[in-house]
Amino acid sequence: MNISPVLLLRALLLALLVAIAAPAVAQVSDPTPLRFRDDAEEARFHRLTAELRCVMCQNQSLADSNAQIAHDLRREVLDLMRQGKDDAQVKQFLVDRYGEFVLYKPEMAPGTYVLWFGPLLLLLAGGVWVGRIVAKRAKHPAPATDDDNQEW
Known part of the structure; x- marks a missing residue:
C-alpha cells in the first residue's frame, strides 16, 4: 500500500486542526x-x-x-x-x-421590520428573478439542432 505524500500531509493537517479546535468546541x-x-x-x-x-x-x-x-x-x-x-x-x-x-x-417596530418582513421580501425578489429568467427564455428559445429531431 503506497500513500502519496500529499494525502498524508492533508491527513496530518486535518488531525492537527481537529486537535486545536477540540477545546474551543468543548x-x-x-x-x-x-x-x-x-x-x-x-x-x-x-x-x-x-x-x-x-x-x-x-x-x-x-x-x-x-x-x-x-x-x-x-x-x-x-x-x-x-x-x-x-x-x-x-x-x-x-x-x-x-x-x-x-x-x-x-416587537413589531421600525427597527425590526427587517426581521419580520425580510424573508418575505427575499422570497418575492427570488420569484421575480426566476420569472424574468423564464420570460427571457420564452422570448428567445434555444435554436433547434439536428439532435433534437432524432428518436432514441
Whole structure:
C-alpha cells in the first residue's frame, strides 16, 4: 500500500486542526443546578427562557441551549425574577444588553421590520428573478439542432 505524500500531509493537517479546535468546541457543564422556591417560579422561569434566544447558539432557546453563556443567562433571568422584575422587565434587560435578537418574537417596530418582513421580501425578489429568467427564455428559445429531431 503506497500513500502519496500529499494525502498524508492533508491527513496530518486535518488531525492537527481537529486537535486545536477540540477545546474551543468543548462546553463546560453547569456545576450546580438551579433551585426554585416553588412550582410557580419554576413554571414562569421555563416559560420565560423558552421565549428568549441563546445569544451564542442563535437557533436554540435559552431553555434548550447547553452553551456556557446560556447557563449564565438562565441564572441571570432567575436572579432578575427574584428581584421582583416582571417578564417584560427581564426581557428588556436582555434586549438592552444583547439587542432585539435575543427575543424569539421581537416587537413589531421600525427597527425590526427587517426581521419580520425580510424573508418575505427575499422570497418575492427570488420569484421575480426566476420569472424574468423564464420570460427571457420564452422570448428567445434555444435554436433547434439536428439532435433534437432524432428518436432514441
